[in-house]
Every structure is written in structure tokens, then in C-alpha cells.
Amino acid sequence: MTLLKTPLLDTIRDAADVRRLPQDKLAQLAAELRAETIDAVSVTGGHLGAGLGVVELTVALHHVFNTPHDRLIWDVGHQCYPHKILTGRRDRIRTLRQGGGLSGFTRRAESEYDPFGAAHSSTSISAGLGMAVARDLSGEERNVVCVIGDGAMSAGMAYEAMNNAGAMDSRLIVILNDNDMSIAPPTGAMSAYLARLISGQTYRSLREIGKQIAGHLPKFVERGAARAEEFARGFWTGGTLFEELGFYYVGPIDGHNLDHLLPVLKNVRDAKTGPILVHVVTQKGKGYAPAEASADKYHGVVKFDVVTGAQVKAKSNAPSYTRVFAESLISEARRDPKVVAITAAMPSGTGLDLFGQVYPERTFDVGIAEQHAVTFAAGLAAEGFKPFCALYSTFLQRAYDQVVHDVALQGLPVRFIIDRAGLVGADGATHAGAFDIAFLACLPGMTVMAPADEAELVHMMATMVAFDDGPSAVRFPRGEGVGVERPERGEVLPIGKGRIVRGTGEGDIALLSLGTRLAACLDAAERLEAAGFTVTVADARFAKPLDRELVLKLASGHGALVTVEEGSVGGFGSHVLQLVTDEGLLDRGTVKVRAMVLPDIYIDQETQARQLAAAGLDADAIVAKVEGLLGKAKAGVGLHKAG
Numbered sequence: 270m271t272l273l274k275t276p277l278l279d280t281i282r283d284a285a286d287v288r289r290l291p292q293d294k295l296a297q298l299a300a301e302l303r304a305e306t307i308d309a310v311s312v313t314g315g316h317l318g319a320g321l322g323v324v325e326l327t328v329a330l331h332h333v334f335n336t337p338h339d340r341l342i343w344d345v346g347h348q349c350y351p352h353k354i355l356t357g358r359r360d361r362i363r364t365l366r367q368g369g370g371l372s373g374f375t376r377r378a379e380s381e382y383d384p385f386g387a388a389h390s391s392t393s394i395s396a397g398l399g400m401a402v403a404r405d406l407s408g409e410e411r412n413v414v415c416v417i418g419d420g421a422m423s424a425g426m427a428y429e430a431m432n433n434a435g436a437m438d439s440r441l442i443v444i445l446n447d448n449d450m451s452i453a454p455p456t457g458a459m460s461a462y463l464a465r466l467i468s469g470q471t472y473r474s475l476r477e478i479g480k481q482i483a484g485h486l487p488k489f490v491e492r493g494a495a496r497a498e499e500f501a502r503g504f505w506t507g508g509t510l511f512e513e514l515g516f517y518y519v520g521p522i523d524g525h526n527l528d529h530l531l532p533v534l535k536n537v538r539d540a541k542t543g544p545i546l547v548h549v550v551t552q553k554g555k556g557y558a559p560a561e562a563s564a565d566k567y568h569g570v571v572k573f574d575v576v577t578g579a580q581v582k583a584k585s586n587a588p589s590y591t592r593v594f595a596e597s598l599i600s601e602a603r604r605d606p607k608v609v610a611i612t613a614a615m616p617s618g619t620g621l622d623l624f625g626q627v628y629p630e631r632t633f634d635v636g637i638a639e640q641h642a643v644t645f646a647a648g649l650a651a652e653g654f655k656p657f658c659a660l661y662s663t664f665l666q667r668a669y670d671q672v673v674h675d676v677a678l679q680g681l682p683v684r685f686i687i688d689r690a691g692l693v694g695a696d697g698a699t700h701a702g703a704f705d706i707a708f709l710a711c712l713p714g715m716t717v718m719a720p721a722d723e724a725e726l727v728h729m730m731a732t733m734v735a736f737d738d739g740p741s742a743v744r745f746p747r748g749e750g751v752g753v754e755r756p757e758r759g760e761v762l763p764i765g766k767g768r769i770v771r772g773t774g775e776g777d778i779a780l781l782s783l784g785t786r787l788a789a790c791l792d793a794a795e796r797l798e799a800a801g802f803t804v805t806v807a808d809a810r811f812a813k814p815l816d817r818e819l820v821l822k823l824a825s826g827h828g829a830l831v832t833v834e835e836g837s838v839g840g841f842g843s844h845v846l847q848l849v850t851d852e853g854l855l856d857r858g859t860v861k862v863r864a865m866v867l868p869d870i871y872i873d874q875e876t877q878a879r880q881l882a883a884a885g886l887d888a889d890a891i892v893a894k895v896e897g898l899l900g901k902a903k904a905g906v907g908l909h910k911a912g
């Protein structure tokens with residue numbers, strides 16, 4: 270339990286207590302809430318900077334609005350720890366991002382105070398509009414408030430939602446939390462626009478803001494008058510972009526000043542108008558010196574010492590796959606000027622910050638805009654460049670139609686670098702890279718590969734640079750490699766060919782791995798051979814095109830063929846099963862075939878290793894699967910002889 274003294278926070282059981290608190294106590298509550306957030310995250314790790322930036326805003330929102338009856342939706346949800354502490358979950362806040370513990374994002378199943386789950390950005394206004402329309406259709410009375418960051422505001426989905434909200438004139442409150450940060454400093458014209466809004470004027474005086482809101486004139490008169498004034502003085506409100514989308518723009522105001530926040534939020538709460546956007550200016554990492562001083566404002570941290578801010582980083586004996594990718598791309602780019610790289614607001618996460626240090630003019634951060642990133646890459650490929658579009662597997666999901674329609678169907682040689690493929694650990698199910706093999710390997714002309722280790726990744730990078738016949742993708746997990754020696758320069762691999770890494774290609778069992786599960790397969794093979802089985806282990810290298818010859822050789826030369834991948838059903842194993850079925854190998858009954866994949870479970874926040882064990886994709890599970898398949902081991906007796 271913490272040694273922190275939080276006498277006021279100790280009285281807060283849920284948001285109703287925040288609403289009942291005298292206004293002059295709220296500043297103390299905010300101070301205690303900030304201290305508790307820092308203390309809790311120092312123990313659990315997680316997203317700290319964003320939450321520190323909205324402490325006052327969180328207190329003010331729960332004081333002014335009648336949550337959970339009024340709906341409060343947090344975009345991305347990584348900033349929700351103060352919200353969780355105030356809404357009945359303080360007692361569990363130190364279970365954040367752990368198996369069976371609190372989610373690191375908002376989650377409907379967790380609390381009535383989380384009306385919408387998040388983690389992927391820019392969904393809050395769409396969800397909020399849906400709830401506002403549901404309110405109107407049901408004749409109910411409630412406020413709907415969406416808190417969206419300046420980074421999340423760079424995604425197209427936010428505009429789709431505002432465009433619709435403005436047209437519907439639906440009563441909806443959007444709080445734009447502008448801390449001039451995404452994970453990295455923000456990019457794009459929107460961020461420059463917001464900076465102008467703030468720099469163009471000091472925080473608007475409350476009187477002026479009162480005027481902005483007080484204008485309850487009928488819309489058409491209000492709009493006419495405002496429009497005349499606006500164009501007469503040329504965008505004087507600054508919020509014109511939002512106003513043109515049908516929102517009343519209020520702000521910018523100081524998002525850490527409760528004396529500003531409270532009256533504005535009360536006015537906005539009671540204003541009977543169409544959608545309103547309140548522009549609050551905050552500081553990511555506010556109130557914790559190590560976070561404020563850090564370039565990323567402690568966006569995502571591991572456990573740390575509260576006094577010094579020093580993070581307790583795990584020792585690693587191998588480079589991360591992300592670093593291996595980045596270093597390989599840099600060396601390939603030295604030889605090939607057509608190599609360019611694209612990230613969607615994740616430069617450090619994808620390693621493109623390293624590439625950008627060497628080739629800034631060949632590095633593009635398009636903001637949180639994965640759909641645009643993919644088709645932007647397609648445009649570059651159409652003109653003969655070699656675009657490496659680096660996205661987390663889970664975030665690539667947002668750009669699927671662009672992958673199909675703009676890349677695959679046109680056969681454009683976009684290279685997809687899919688980081689965080691498979692289980693990711695503490696971020697949980699919303700970030701699991703479970704589906705990329707399934708949704709890519711079914712596409713015409715797509716080449717999909719997965720390295721077994723960091724050396725293989727270097728070869729696959731060389732292969733992707735050389736391969737210009739169509740789109741290609743390489744997927745690798747979060748975290749470190751296995752510590753193998755990396756080649757100076759990658760060799761170009763034969764497309765669609767796998768390799769046998771252990772055994773003769775005939776025997777009792779064939780373990781056919783795709784990606785980094787190879788290590789678990791080799792471990793399982795050791796133990797199965799000690800139990801009397803003869804085992805072949807092969808590394809498929811490619812999910813597509815499938816190595817027909819290898820698959821059919823393994824299926825006809827063993828009593829059992831087991832594929833192992835860190836992906837969902839419908840991926841590599843399904844393609845193998847389809848091939849052996851179509852070739853009639855199952856009809857003869859001479860081989861049993863199984864595909865080991867990630868089960869359809871809600872993947873708890875947990876370490877990756879524990880998730881893999883729980884998902885049944887570690888060596889223990891592989892051994893159990895095979896022994897279940899072929900019966901308990903008969904020491905020294907091979908259960909199947911090729912024949």
C-alpha cells in the first residue's frame with residue numbers, strides 16, 4: 270500500500286463524491302490525484318504522461334457532469350488512469366495492465382463509468398455521436414462528452430464524425446485536449462493550425478468565452494451574424510475550421526486552471542445548442558518533473574523510481590526486432606536511393622526515428638493516419654519508389670481496404686513492416702497483432718513472411734528491397750530477438766521457400782513453424798526425441814506463397830504434421846490444412862494434421878511470455894499436442910515410418 274497522504278482523495282468513493290465536493294476543494298483533490306497517479310504507475314508501468322496532462326480536466330469533468338448518467342468518452346483511453354481512480358477503481362489501480370487486473374484503457378466490461386472501450390485512437394466522436402443520437406431517439410436527457418487529443422484529432426475518422434455531427438446539429442460536447450504532443454511531437458497541418466489558435470491569442474478571457482457561449486440566437490441568425498463578423502475580420506475566432514464543420518468553438522482555455530475550466534464546462538453543459546468543441550490547452554506529463562523534462566513526456570513507461578524518475582529497464586541480451594529492422598533498413602537504403610519509410614505517428618515504436626536521423630528526407634510521419642499511410646505508400650510505389658510502410662499489426666487493421674483496394678489489386682510493391690505481431694503483453698487484446706497473417710495471406714499477389722530470429726529478419730529485409738513484383742509484408746513480435754549472430758548483409762531469399770532446420774524430413778512428427786515460434790518448436794523437438802519420437806522441425810519463412818513442396822514432403826513423410834504460428838485461425842495453419850486436404854493427403858489417413866494458433870480468448874494484460882503459455886503456444890503445449898496426437902511416447906519406437 271502506498272505511503273502517500275491523500276486525505277481528500279481517500280473520501281472519494283466514486284464520481285458522485287467529486288460532484289458533491291465544494292469547488293474550493295477541487296484543487297487539493299487534483300494535487301492528491303496527480304500524486305496517486307504517479308505513485309501507482311511507478312509500480313505498474315504504463316501510460317503516464319497523458320494522464321498527468323488531464324488531472325484537472327478529469328476532476329472538473331466529474332465535478333460538472335453527472336457521470337455515469339452523462340457519458341464521458343476518453344479517446345485512445347491511455348489517459349484514463351485519473352478517471353479510473355475517481356470512479357471507484359482506486360483500490361485496483363495497482364493491478365493496471367496485469368492479468369486479471371484493470372485494463373490500461375477504458376473498457377465497458379470494467380465499469381459503468383467507461384461507456385466505450387478504446388485503445389485505438391480517434392473513435393470517441395463517432396461513438397459519442399452514436400450515443401447522442403440514441404439519447405435523442407429515446408427522448409432521454411443526458412450530456413455526451415468526448416475527450417480527444419490533438420494527436421488523435423489528426424486521424425480521418427475524427428473528421429468523418431465531426432462532419433456528421435455538424436450536419437446533424439446534434440448536442441454533443443467535444444473537449445479537444447491539446448498538449449501539442451502525440452507520442453512524439455505532432456505532425457501535420459492540423460497541429461500547426463492548433464498552434465496558431467493558441468499562439469494567435471492569449472487564453473480568451475472568461476468574459477469573451479461567456480459571450481461565445483451565451484449566443485443562444487437561433488442558429489441561422491447566429492450563423493449569419495457570426496459569419497459576417499468572421500469573414501469581416503478573417504478567422505477572428507480561430508476556431509473557424511471547427512465552426513465550418515458545424516461546431517461552436519470555445520477556447521482556447523487553460524486546461525490546468527480549474528477557475529477557467531469549471532465555469533466554461535458548466536456553461537457548455539447548460540448550453541442548448543448543437544455540437545460544441547472546447548479547446549483546452551494542457552501539458553503532457555504535467556506536474557512531474559522527470560516527465561515534463563522528457564522528450565516523450567513519459568508517454569509509456571516501465572516501473573520507475575518516483576524520486577528520480579529513473580525507469581527500471583529489463584536487461585536484454587539481444588537487440589529488439591524493431592532495432593534490427595531499422596538498422597537493416599538504414600543499410601539497405603544506403604545502397605538503394607529508392608528506399609523510403611513511412612510511419613503513422615509511431616516513429617520511436619517502429620524504429621523509424623533511427624532511420625529518420627540518417628535519412629530525414631526519406632522518412633514520412635503522416636500522423637495517426639494509417640489509411641492515408643498505406644495509400645500514400647501506394648502512390649510512392651506507383652512512381653517507382655520502394656516504400657516501407659511500418660505499422661503495428663493492430664493499427665494496420667485500420668487500413669485494410671487500402672491494403673486490398675489500393676495496393677494488392679493494383680499489384681503495387683508496397684513493403685509492409687508489421688511490428689508488434691502476435692501477443693504484445695500489457696497492452697492486451699486491443700493491441701494484440703493476432704490477425705495480420707489471416708487478413709494478408711488471403712490477398713492476391715501478397716507475399717507474407719515471418720522471420721524465426723533477428724538474422725532471418727536481416728535476410729527478409731534484403732529480400733523485400735529486391736522483391737518488386739508486388740506487395741510484401743514481414744511480421745515480427747514486440748521485444749528482443751533470440752541473440753543469434755546477425756549477417757553483415759542480408760541474402761535475398763527464394764520467395765515462397767521454407768527450410769528444414771532439424772531432422773531428416775521423415776519420421777514421426779513434423780513441426781512446421783512460421784516466425785519466432787521456431788525456438789519453442791526446437792525446444793519441443795528435444796523433449797519429444799528424448800521420449801522416443803523422431804522429429805523434423807521446419808521453418809516455413811513464408812505464409813504466402815506457401816512452400817507446397819515442403820508441406821507435401823512433411824505431410825507424406827510423417828505420422829503427424831503440426832503447424833505453429835503466433836496468429837489467429839485463418840492464417841498460416843489454415844493454408845497448410847487447405848493444401849493437404851486438397852491434395853488428398855488426409856483421405857489416406859496416413860497423417861494427422863493440426864494447426865496451433867492463438868485461441869479466440871480475451872487476451873488479458875500480462876507479459877508476452879505468460880500470454881504465449883496461456884494461449885498454448887509454448888514448448889510445453891507443443892509437446893502435449895503431439896503426445897495427445899500420437900499417444901504417449903513409446904521410448905525408442907518410432908510411431909510412423911515413411912512408406
Ligand SMILES: Cc1ncc(C[n+]2csc(CCOP(=O)(O)OP(=O)(O)O)c2C)c(N)n1
Pocket residue numbers: 319322345347348388389390417418419420421422446448450451452553613614615637639664667
Ligand atoms: C489507430 C491508432 N494508431 C496509433 C495509436 C498509437 N497511439 C497511442 S496514443 C498516441 C498519441 C495520441 O496523441 P494524443 O491524442 O494527442 O494524446 P496525448 O497522448 O497527447 O494525450 C498514438 C499515436 C493508436 N492508439 N491508435
Ligand SMILES: CC(=O)[C@@H](O)[C@H](O)COP(=O)(O)O
Pocket residue numbers: 316345347388452569618689693696700747
Ligand atoms: C497507447 C498506444 O496505443 C501506444 O502507446 C501503445 O501502447 C504503444 O505500444 P508499445 O509499448 O508496444 O510501443
Ligand SMILES: [Mg+2]
Pocket residue numbers: 418419420421446447448449450451
Ligand atoms: Mg496530444
